[in-house]
Amino acid sequence: MTGFAYLAALLVSLGAMALIDxxxxxxxxxxxxxxxxxxxxxxxxxxxxxxxxxxxxxFFRGDSAxxxxxxxxxxxxxxxxxxxxxxCYLALVSVLGAERVxxxxxxx
Numbered sequence: 001m002t003g004f005a006y007l008a009a010l011l012v013s014l015g016a017m018a019l020i021d022x023x024x025x026x027x028x029x030x031x032x033x034x035x036x037x038x039x040x041x042x043x044x045x046x047x048x049x050x051x052x053x054x055x056x057x058x059f060f061r062g063d064s065a066x067x068x069x070x071x072x073x074x075x076x077x078x079x080x081x082x083x084x085x086x087x088c089y090l091a092l093v094s095v096l097g098a099e100r101v102x103x104x105x106x107x108x
Contacts, residue, residue, distance in 0.1 A: 006066040010082045017089050026096040027089070035092060042088035047081060 021027050027035035053059035054075045061075045070078040 002065050003068050006064070007068055007079050007082060010079060010086055014082070014086050014089065017086065017093055020097075021089075021093050024097065024100065026100070027092050030096075038092050039085060039088045042091070043081065043084045046084045046087070050076065050080060050084075 018028070022029050050059055051073070059075065061071065061077050068078055072078055
């Protein structure tokens with residue numbers, strides 16, 4: 001069961017990020033198309049970066065009791081795209097949240 005711990009943690013974190021997003025209507029709950037484009041483009045770019053790194057032998061999949069062991073391509077575990085989606089979503093929510101806080105401070 002520990003083989004799915006990392007993937008489960010990523011999915012729970014994505015869910016928590018979605019709750020934060022929904023509560024303050026920062027990204028997907030404010031502009032779903034733009035948010036999907038931003039997260040999708042960022043994920044695609046970082047995934048391409050990973051593929052290039054794997055091709056050059058810079059990135060490789062390590063063994064871990066916490067990972068599933070499932071790969072979608074050589075040296076590319078199933079957790080990697082999920083992590084990249086989380087990373088892009090986190091960046092988007094963080095930037096939009098910071099902008100909102102700064103705007104509120106300017107008004108006060």
